[in-house]
Amino acid sequence: MLSKQEIKELEILALKIRIETIREIGTLGFGHLGGAMSIVETLAVLYGKVMNVDPKNPRWEDRDWLVCSKGHAGPAVYAALAIKGYFPMEELKTLNKPGTRLPSHCDRNLTVGIDMTTGSLGQGASTAAGIALGNRLSGRDSKTYLILGDGEIQEGQVWEMASFAAHRKLDNLIAFVDNNKKQLDGYTKDINDPRDIRAKFESFGWYAQDADGKCVASIYEAIERARNTKGKPSVIVLDTIKGQGCSFAENLLFNHHIEISESQMKEAIEELEKKLEKVVSL
Template identity: 70%
Template sequence: MNNEEMVKEFEKFAIKIRIETIKEVAELGFGHLGGAMSIVDTLAVLYGGVMKIDSKNPKWEERDWLVCSKGHAGPAIYASLAMKGYFPMEQLKTLNKPGTKLPSHCDRNLTTGIDMTTGSLGQGSSAAVGIALGHKLDKKDNYTYLVLGDGEIQEGQVWEAVSCAAQQKLDNLITFVDYNKQQLDGYLKDINDMGDIKAKFESFNWHAQEIDGSSVKEIYEAIQKAKEAKGKPSVIVLDTVKGAGCCFAEGILNNHHMTVSMEQAEEAIAILEKKLVELEGGAE
């Protein structure tokens, strides 16, 4: 597969993840949609071919690990895992319902394919550093991928982990900051502006990049550059839009946790399905 074909497959996978994520949330009638949608393109690249994984052997010791510290993005991860064969697609309909194995926030004890329980913001950063350090001490070549929210990096624990990762030269740790400029109850700039995020990480001696977080091509290329940076951890700041790719959620303020009607879902899915047909070359 050449690069152009690979990028096209990532783009198609991203659309499918969005469709299934919207279905999940609509089935329940409400949920964390905005912050799930803004990391879909990154998930499409990671689960679409970058990460070393085996759905038939979820605990494979040689696998790459994903820690989504912003655990409320679980619905998008569940959609990715189901499509990769970790569990039946039908299970997606149980999101956050009584007895479900797919809770609102990621839980490694419930969901096959989830590497770390998250949701208490900031804590995933420390866990990811510990996982990466453990692999390095064991001389394994596993990568640990960490996803942080831009509001989440207001947590002091994140910067303790950032400092430790640099001190330990964890070049097997690649972090994504979902810079969608919004947090639970407002815009970052109005609540606690984090300024130049890339520069902050660089000041801790991290290899840092800032890219278009909606471009699977840029995401893939940034990961390859991160892997070339030896002797230091890497961060990729994703310039994203909260709710991206969902017509009724994209760009609005109150999209962190929102109600979703079947009518809204059907409209959004129809738009995405049309894009998918066009990508697959079926448009007339």
């Protein structure tokens, strides 16, 4: 269980990631803000407390791996990486611009700290399982963390991976489903109702949990239970909000990929900076 100080530190990190994500997408003027916002707390817990990584040696063979299969949420991952020191913060301003190392979707060949190229939905699930199996066969005591979208799990490839990972007893694989209830063109329940996501994974032989994806303590505790589970892969279904923590984005019905004005960016950042000052002062 996290101490009050540890919770505070992770909440501060989440606010910083959220601010920088809004700034990089806002500087560009458009982007996948909704789904980037909803995984911020999870990224804060992973990079702030859980993952065994070294920003000075990003290709360290014994590191934990992160595969953000919903690769369009890359800007939030980039913000976390920059804050942790993988590359200069100034580079965030180059998001998706000519010559950038920070493309719209995650690319391991371009961005320091990105473990797997993603964006073609569903494919990151298979590569994450392959990484987990490969590391186990190599005798490495590392974990692979996989982030999936709730719209993404409509892809059949995700469930082929789920069957494979359970059969191979990949207990070094921990997946998250960002259940923000929306996909590109509307609510998931109206387009292809996912029903009980936790029960689906359980039926495939996974250890499955629900967690509050807005609460760093809830996420951390779920990860700890998953890390202590042997003989099967784990999934954590995150209850989140698309656009989470960014007021103007939360209030939009269609907030998958949106245009952001300079005034919207400034107002959102000012609001979050006030929250940050309040948390820091507690």
